[in-house]
Amino acid sequence: ESRYESMFNEEKWKNMDIVRVVKENKVLYLLMQLILSSFYKKIGDKLGVRPGADMIEAVNAARDVGAEVILADRDVNITLKRVWGYLGFFKKMKLFGLLFSGIFSNEDITSEDIEKLRQKGELEVALEEIAKALPEVKEKLIDERDIFLAEKIKSAPGKKIVAVVGYGHLKGIVKNISKDHDLTPLLEI
Numbered sequence: 001e002s003r004y005e006s007m008f009n010e011e012k013w014k015n016m017d018i019v020r021v022v023k024e025n026k027v028l029y030l031l032m033q034l035i036l037s038s039f040y041k042k043i044g045d046k047l048g049v050r051p052g053a054d055m056i057e058a059v060n061a062a063r064d065v066g067a068e069v070i071l072a073d074r075d076v077n078i079t080l081k082r083v084w085g086y087l088g089f090f091k092k093m094k095l096f097g098l099l100f101s102g103i104f105s106n107e108d109i110t111s112e113d114i115e116k117l118r119q120k121g122e123l124e125v126a127l128e129e130i131a132k133a134l135p136e137v138k139e140k141l142i143d144e145r146d147i148f149l150a151e152k153i154k155s156a157p158g159k160k161i162v163a164v165v166g167y168g169h170l171k172g173i174v175k176n177i178s179k180d181h182d183l184t185p186l187l188e189i
Contacts, residue, residue: 001071001075002075002076004071007052007056054166058162068158072148072149072152072153072163073148074144074145079140079141079144082144082188083136083140086136086140087134087137091134095134098133098134142168143172144186146172146173147172149163149165149173150177150179150181151176151183153173154177
């Protein structure tokens with residue numbers, strides 16, 4: 001829901017109460033969100049695509065046909081807290097290093113690079129590299145959300161359901177959609 005709101009209410013960042021963020025001890029999560037947003041924006045600028053364009057198109061298409069929109073992903077703050085909470089000091093520093101190097105890298109990301117990732121096996125290889133470097137991050141950022149999304153899709157109301165998901169989650173959702181999972185542990189911080 002927070003991603004949806006930030007895409008459809010671009011004034012949200014301008015109206016943010018920084019004092020409240022500090023008092024609620026959310027500065028680190030805000031920083032991580034800003035770093036990730038900057039990285040996605042950089043990719044989007046290179047490719048001429050607005051980050052989240054797929055979600056905006058899906059929501060608009062659903063509205064056009066009168067379909068109910070279910071925001072099924074786990075809240076980003078819970079995901080970030082789970083990622084951060086399971087990392088030791090040195091792995092946190094490694095994560096920050098990777099994030100910052102991705103933002104400040106001058107290496108061009110081309111349409112061909114993105115298409116290469118979309119090819120069967122290439123995305124899995126990229127995720128395996130993340131899993132080798134920081135397995136806790138992949139588990140909390142990808143694997144848990146695959147389970148969460150699969151359960152939310154299964155429990156969505158209606159006879160016909162269209163789920164719009166990121167390509168990196170497709171394989172994990174398919175793997176988990178026929179299993180039953182308790183989501184409670186995936187919401188604990």
